[in-house]
Amino acid sequence: MKFEIGPDARKRYVDRRKQDIVSLRNAQKSRDYETIRGLAHQLKGNGVTFGFPEVTDHARVMETAAIASDTKGVDKEIDWFDAWLKSLP
Numbered sequence: 161m162k163f164e165i166g167p168d169a170r171k172r173y174v175d176r177r178k179q180d181i182v183s184l185r186n187a188q189k190s191r192d193y194e195t196i197r198g199l200a201h202q203l204k205g206n207g208v209t210f211g212f213p214e215v216t217d218h219a220r221v222m223e224t225a226a227i228a229s230d231t232k233g234v235d236k237e238i239d240w241f242d243a244w245l246k247s248l249p
Contacts, residue, residue, distance in 0.1 A: 181238075
């Protein structure tokens with residue numbers, strides 16, 4: 161039996177991610193790598209579940225960059241995530 165996520169659940173998922181980008185941007189300003197790492201870890205775990213494997217891939221990179229305090233790597237992935245959210249209907 162295959163479990164499928166419906167369109168309403170996917171919309172709620174995306175709406176919650178819009179809240180996450182605000183948190184990521186705030187953490188980015190203060191270089192709060194632990195908050196960024198935690199959020200990236202959550203994103204990594206649930207992107208595939210909701211049908212967004214690209215989110216999981218980029219969240220994995222973001223988490224690794226946050227662990228290494230890699231400012232450029234973190235910035236690049238937060239920018240990708242922000243653009244991805246803005247590209248959705």
